[in-house]
Amino acid sequence: MAxxxxxVININFKELKIESVSKSxxxxxxxxxxxxxxxxxxxxxxxxxxGAGKSTLIKILAGAYSKDSGDISFDENKLNIRNPNDxxxxxxxxxxxxxxxxxxxSVAENIFLDNxxxxxxxxxxxxxxxxxxxxxxxxxxxxxxxxxxxxDLSISQQQMVEIAKAVFKNAxxxxxxxxxxxxxxxxxxxxxxVIKNLKQNNIAILYVTHKxxxxxxxxxxxxVLRDGxxxxxxxxxxxxxxxxxxxMVGRTVNAxxxxxxxxxxxxxVMKVKQISSKNKIxxxxxxxxxxxxxxxxxxxxxxxxxLAKAIFGYDKITEGYVEINNNNYKSFNTSTMVNNGVGYIxxxxxxxxxxxxxxxxxxxxxxxxxxxxxLFIINKKREKNAADDYIKKFSxxxxxxxxxxxxxxxxxxxxxxxxxxxxxxxxxxxLDEPTRGVDIGAKTEVLSLINDxxxxxxxxxxxxxxxxxLLSLSDRILVMADxxxxxxxxxxxxxxxxxxxxxxx
Amino acid sequence: xxxxxxxxxxxFFILALLCIFLxxxxxxxxxxxxxxxxxxxxxxxxxxAFGMTILLTSGEVDxxxxxxxxxxxxxxxxVINISGSIALGLIAVFxxxxxxxxxxxxxxxxxxxxxxxxxxxxxxILQGSVYVYSMxxxxxxxxxxxxxxxxxxxxLNIPMPVVIMLIILPFFxxxxxxxxxxxxFSAIGSNPDAAKLSGINNNRYKVIGFVITxxxxxxxxxxxxxxxDTGQQGSAKGFELIVIAAxxxxxxxxxxxxxxxxxxxxxxxxxxxxxxxxxxxxxPQEFQLIVPGVILILAVYFDGIRRKNSD
Numbered sequence: 001m002a003x004x005x006x007x008v009i010n011i012n013f014k015e016l017k018i019e020s021v022s023k024s025x026x027x028x029x030x031x032x033x034x035x036x037x038x039x040x041x042x043x044x045x046x047x048x049x050x051g052a053g054k055s056t057l058i059k060i061l062a063g064a065y066s067k068d069s070g071d072i073s074f075d076e077n078k079l080n081i082r083n084p085n086d087x088x089x090x091x092x093x094x095x096x097x098x099x100x101x102x103x104x105x106s107v108a109e110n111i112f113l114d115n116x117x118x119x120x121x122x123x124x125x126x127x128x129x130x131x132x133x134x135x136x137x138x139x140x141x142x143x144x145x146x147x148x149x150x151x152d153l154s155i156s157q158q159q160m161v162e163i164a165k166a167v168f169k170n171a172x173x174x175x176x177x178x179x180x181x182x183x184x185x186x187x188x189x190x191x192x193x194v195i196k197n198l199k200q201n202n203i204a205i206l207y208v209t210h211k212x213x214x215x216x217x218x219x220x221x222x223x224v225l226r227d228g229x230x231x232x233x234x235x236x237x238x239x240x241x242x243x244x245x246x247x248m249v250g251r252t253v254n255a256x257x258x259x260x261x262x263x264x265x266x267x268x269v270m271k272v273k274q275i276s277s278k279n280k281i282x283x284x285x286x287x288x289x290x291x292x293x294x295x296x297x298x299x300x301x302x303x304x305x306x307l308a309k310a311i312f313g314y315d316k317i318t319e320g321y322v323e324i325n326n327n328n329y330k331s332f333n334t335s336t337m338v339n340n341g342v343g344y345i346x347x348x349x350x351x352x353x354x355x356x357x358x359x360x361x362x363x364x365x366x367x368x369x370x371x372x373x374x375l376f377i378i379n380k381k382r383e384k385n386a387a388d389d390y391i392k393k394f395s396x397x398x399x400x401x402x403x404x405x406x407x408x409x410x411x412x413x414x415x416x417x418x419x420x421x422x423x424x425x426x427x428x429x430x431l432d433e434p435t436r437g438v439d440i441g442a443k444t445e446v447l448s449l450i451n452d453x454x455x456x457x458x459x460x461x462x463x464x465x466x467x468x469x470l471l472s473l474s475d476r477i478l479v480m481a482d483x484x485x486x487x488x489x490x491x492x493x494x495x496x497x498x499x500x501x502x503x504x505x
Numbered sequence: 506x507x508x509x510x511x512x513x514x515x516x517f518f519i520l521a522l523l524c525i526f527l528x529x530x531x532x533x534x535x536x537x538x539x540x541x542x543x544x545x546x547x548x549x550x551x552x553x554a555f556g557m558t559i560l561l562t563s564g565e566v567d568x569x570x571x572x573x574x575x576x577x578x579x580x581x582x583x584v585i586n587i588s589g590s591i592a593l594g595l596i597a598v599f600x601x602x603x604x605x606x607x608x609x610x611x612x613x614x615x616x617x618x619x620x621x622x623x624x625x626x627x628x629x630i631l632q633g634s635v636y637v638y639s640m641x642x643x644x645x646x647x648x649x650x651x652x653x654x655x656x657x658x659x660x661l662n663i664p665m666p667v668v669i670m671l672i673i674l675p676f677f678x679x680x681x682x683x684x685x686x687x688x689x690f691s692a693i694g695s696n697p698d699a700a701k702l703s704g705i706n707n708n709r710y711k712v713i714g715f716v717i718t719x720x721x722x723x724x725x726x727x728x729x730x731x732x733x734d735t736g737q738q739g740s741a742k743g744f745e746l747i748v749i750a751a752x753x754x755x756x757x758x759x760x761x762x763x764x765x766x767x768x769x770x771x772x773x774x775x776x777x778x779x780x781x782x783x784x785x786x787x788x789p790q791e792f793q794l795i796v797p798g799v800i801l802i803l804a805v806y807f808d809g810i811r812r813k814n815s816d
Contacts, residue, residue: 312702314701314702333706334701334702334703334704334705334706335704335705335706337704338703338704339704344702346698346699346702351696351698352696352698352699352702353699353702354696354699355691355692355695355696355699355700355762356695356696356762357691357694357695357758357762357763358688358691358692358695362688366688366692366699366700366703366705367703367704367705369685369688369689370685373684373685376684377679377683377684378683378684378685378688420703
């Protein structure tokens, strides 16, 4: 925005209209012609599975992404959101899951952080600061001492401060992203009281959540997205838990693979007994059989990645043990697991997968350098041959094995990371979201590769939030919620809705 | 063109320019005494820098090397004076260095203290405790000729410190370039999570890096004691900064992930020849500190640029 130019906001609007908004990323149509209306003074719930397009829509409203097409308007006035600043000027405020307050500052200081009331000399007028905060709290019905330090508050109180911070200036639309994920039932009630007060101030609320029971307590309307498309929009009074779940899960599985029938009589290759970790995992037990694909389903924050990392020795386990190759391990690290023939492919390719200072060959051989050693020296020729084999096998697009890994595309990097483990003798592979960020065409390719590997006797732990991957591959499904296993399903005896219910319980 | 793009060749080019310039300015530069003196003082730096290259490659740093080296000169002189045995002196030195390296490594990995801070603290501890060990400098009273030979002697007309350095050098070139350990150090420095998820025990290799560096400080410390014929409490003060500056100038990244022994050697030669030039050109000696300081900033700045270009 040019200096001095000021957008005049008409906070008195009837509804915020989102019309035919689309957004695509390379290989993914994140939002496809989505339209919805959010009325002022109403709570509008937005639901959908992971990857349905909720976050993309939030980010477009917040100005973090720009839309490819479509319109956003207050009644008939079109909004021109070019960046986060524009969005804030229109009064669109997002309250994210994570608390981002300065814990050593007071409540009032945090709320007025970017415009403290000052006198002519630029000195903070503390009296006015606390009085203004108190006024704001009265208006929205908070009961909090403006002078309290943030670190002395409970999480729900901190969240209220976040909300207050969002609404203290010209709020038109408040977006709440999974606001109850870290709250106790008692705290949730308090949050709902706050939301009701916001409604009375004619603020529109977009309430984004996974938790179905909540929306029946607080929302007026619900919109369901799936695969980037608008599926349904209903008044809460005309909706039910069943119809919403159906709308969210909806699609039928589009690729199913032939799996050997009775995998559970195969020999056990790994026993996980009552393991817990500081990182969420709470008393998890299961057996893994030879050639079995064991699917772990769970929503964001259910503890899938944490479980994978605990089993692989990345996070220490505090209780229980893992039995593999007739050894009981209570305390182990990643090298223990790798030496026992376990591999791990991360969901965070850039952050935890590739080593960016290394070329393709070096990235591929990293866990297996021992097998390329002649005495103490790496035999580069053998190493290069192995890399070339896998470049050919997976048709990795690269001029040579000596190319820096960062110069490869994401999909080709992923192929290198898969080869990293196939190059060596492997018994078990842990896959964390193997199809995340993979475009639809390549998705089936990845799934059929996993199926082929399992048929050759590799055991697979498949951590996923993609219902489709889960159902088309898994011999058995363990559903996770809150770091625990909440239910077990067998292939051929699975019901999508029941899986979903187990994951939100 | 490719030749010019490689970091080592740029350093080599700068080194050649410096030599040509100095030899025009003062023919003394090429006198055998001057060359010997440059090489001798470079060798003690190089030996420690081999370890520092490994540490920086794995994303760590050791600021305590100077303080440890001073301590080593005191220990080696004292123990040989008392026992009359070089072997016992070396055992005491390497035992002590092993201990300090282990402590540095364990404080970094088990207590999870940033190595910049952990080794800064170790530097202070060593600088203080060396005076607890002995208040006064320790002079050579054993007068064993072999001990003086270590620092002052020649083998085939090559100064002994250079010979010792040349014996150690190939081991580190091979280690960093041709063994899996070299790869591990790079991977740990470049992306510790990816390294860990590839089954590498990051902490073990970090401890090894600190121990190797401390042991190399032991070697250089013994050479320094022999050269000075004394054990002196502050004899290697500021040594760590020259080592780190040279390693970074050589092209090893302060952010970890990339390290080169040959680059390190060229970096040290450049710094030492500039040092020598300052003396030969009768520039005030204070510049012996100022110039490396400026070069250090430039080296890290260029490292940032290289990093950006490779992303």
